[in-house]
Amino acid sequence: MSSMLPPSSASPSYYSREQVSAHSSENDCWMICHGLVYDVTTYLNEHPGGVNLMMKNAGKDCTSDFEAMFHSPKARNILKKYLIGELLPEKNQLLGSMQRRSHLTNNNNQIKNSLLSPFYSPSTSSSSKPVEVNPYNKQPRVQTFKEPQLAQNITSSSTPKSVMSKSMFMDYKVMLVQNITSDTKVFTMKLPSLSEFLPLKPGQHIQVAFSDKDSENNLLVRKYTPTSVENRGFFELTIKLYNHGKMSQKLSKIKIGDTISARGPFGLDDLSERILNCYQIFMICIGSGITPMYQIIKHVAKEIEEKTPMKLRHMTLLYGNKTMQDIILEQNLTTVSKEVTTQEFTFEIFHKVSREPQDYLNTFSTENVHYEAGRMDEDYLNKHTNDSQADHNSCLFFICGTDEFVQQTKHLLSKNGHPQQNIIAF
Numbered sequence: 001m002s003s004m005l006p007p008s009s010a011s012p013s014y015y016s017r018e019q020v021s022a023h024s025s026e027n028d029c030w031m032i033c034h035g036l037v038y039d040v041t042t043y044l045n046e047h048p049g050g051v052n053l054m055m056k057n058a059g060k061d062c063t064s065d066f067e068a069m070f071h072s073p074k075a076r077n078i079l080k081k082y083l084i085g086e087l088l089p090e091k092n093q094l095l096g097s098m099q100r101r102s103h104l105t106n107n108n109n110q111i112k113n114s115l116l117s118p119f120y121s122p123s124t125s126s127s128s129k130p131v132e133v134n135p136y137n138k139q140p141r142v143q144t145f146k147e148p149q150l151a152q153n154i155t156s157s158s159t160p161k162s163v164m165s166k167s168m169f170m171d172y173k174v175m176l177v178q179n180i181t182s183d184t185k186v187f188t189m190k191l192p193s194l195s196e197f198l199p200l201k202p203g204q205h206i207q208v209a210f211s212d213k214d215s216e217n218n219l220l221v222r223k224y225t226p227t228s229v230e231n232r233g234f235f236e237l238t239i240k241l242y243n244h245g246k247m248s249q250k251l252s253k254i255k256i257g258d259t260i261s262a263r264g265p266f267g268l269d270d271l272s273e274r275i276l277n278c279y280q281i282f283m284i285c286i287g288s289g290i291t292p293m294y295q296i297i298k299h300v301a302k303e304i305e306e307k308t309p310m311k312l313r314h315m316t317l318l319y320g321n322k323t324m325q326d327i328i329l330e331q332n333l334t335t336v337s338k339e340v341t342t343q344e345f346t347f348e349i350f351h352k353v354s355r356e357p358q359d360y361l362n363t364f365s366t367e368n369v370h371y372e373a374g375r376m377d378e379d380y381l382n383k384h385t386n387d388s389q390a391d392h393n394s395c396l397f398f399i400c401g402t403d404e405f406v407q408q409t410k411h412l413l414s415k416n417g418h419p420q421q422n423i424i425a426f
């Protein structure tokens with residue numbers, strides 16, 4: 001391990017080249033890549049290109065060496081795990097830091113990796129404007145406001161107590177806005193500290209607010225489920241925008257550098273234990289109802305990667321959309337399914353697509369990912385949920401969608417004898 005702990009929220013997340021150069025040994029190795037600072041100490045011995053090449057760059061800027069070799073999207077994702085801060089810009093270099101971050105994605109894999117990436121080329125965002133520059137000698141600015149009114153431009157001079165509060169809305173700077181389907185955007189927001197996570201358990205959500213004179217208490221509030229899990233320094237919201245939706249209209253105008261107010265987390269108690277201790281999970285959702293499911297899927301994937309002992313053997317996602325274009329997070333889901341499926345564990349995805357012909361859908365199906373034409377009706381749900389080898393007590397069901405969809409699905413599952421306490425609706 002590095003001799004120096006990652007910076008706490010009280011220490012700066014910005015380092016000078018001199019500070020980085022002090023960490024140049026095998027026991028304590030930092031590197032700069034595209035203006036960001038990484039503590040790669042624990043990765044040195046795992047590096048497929050060897051320790052020696054890494055050590056040549058210890059305490060230095062490895063950008064040109066890193067780019068001179070082919071480094072895959074996987075390598076760029078690995079790198080993100082070790083992010084500890086940003087390089088203090090030298091004089092006359094106060095450009096938006098977003099511009100230095102596109103190395104963490106691979107052009108051919110932009111959509112595929114985008115949701116895994118906090119740092120994405122701004123060219124895909126709704127705005128090409130450079131981001132506002134942070135005052136690099138301070139903590140990132142956090143504006144707060146108390147209900148019922150949004151406070152205007154209150155700048156916190158002290159370090160925030162927490163990265164998010166349940167009682168008070170805090171402002172988060174938008175680092176990135178990506179269109180992932182014709183009506184769905186991913187908003188990536190910076191946390192006040194690069195070293196901290198959003199304290200979110202699987203299935204929990206946050207509230208987003210905008211001041212709005214037509215809403216109760218002049219505040220428009222909606223719930224959203226972050227799709228990023230345990231990422232240091234940022235969080236992501238995946239939001240389907242409706243033409244006439246009140247919040248949708250506000251969010252459709254958001255661009256890089258703006259702020260979004262949020263508080264939380266709220267919702268269900270920690271489901272982690274229940275998830276890992278059942279035999280099979282069924283996730284049944286439509287449209288943007290995928291967001292809590294994705295959170296659960298990522299949670300399970302992480303536990304599998306960490307070899308956490310678990311009884312869970314099967315994960316089944318039944319996901320309904322109108323067209324192929326509407327499927328949110330499709331690539332990400334397919335990737336996770338491939339990654340986690342082994343002889344001991346399966347993750348199968350069943351896409352139900354109501355407005356595409358079956359022969360077209362057949363071209364997409366693979367071993368674990370199936371595409372079927374039609375609506376998610378009773379027969380379809382019965383076929384999949386009654387198939388399980390497991391007894392009813394060891395299956396957990398998660399449902400998310402419109403109220404009508406949730407009620408109908410709950411009713412059907414109860415009718416089929418599944419205990420109420422095993423049916424969880426978001």
Ligand SMILES: Cc1cc2nc3c(=O)[nH]c(=O)nc-3n(C[C@H](O)[C@H](O)[C@H](O)COP(=O)(O)OP(=O)(O)OC[C@H]3O[C@@H](n4cnc5c(N)ncnc54)[C@H](O)[C@@H]3O)c2cc1C
Pocket residue numbers: 205222223224225226238239240241242244245246247248249287288291292401402426
């Ligand atoms: C716990 C929880 C978590 C949520 N997480 C997410 C999330 O991660 N991502 C996300 O995109 N949404 C999520 N939602 C839904 C979100 O809170 C809003 O309801 C949604 O963004 C619409 O808000 P709006 O103000 O734009 O629309 P509104 O002004 O509230 O509604 C206007 C019109 O939009 C349409 N509409 C609104 N919601 C739906 C819907 N669900 N299905 C079909 N049509 C609809 C209808 O035509 C409606 O009449 C979540 C909801 C809950 C309860």
Ligand code: HEM
Pocket residue numbers: 031033040043047048049050053054057062065066069070071072073074075076078079
């Ligand atoms: C700083 C963090 C780094 C990470 C996380 C990283 C990660 C990786 C990964 C995952 C691979 C396997 C191939 C791939 O998936 O792309 C790889 C290969 C390689 N890396 Fe790095 N790398 C880093 C830095 C460097 C640096 C500074 C160099 C210096 C030249 C370097 C040189 C190489 C070489 C030569 C290979 C090819 C190995 C082979 O195929 O034999 N890497 N790296």
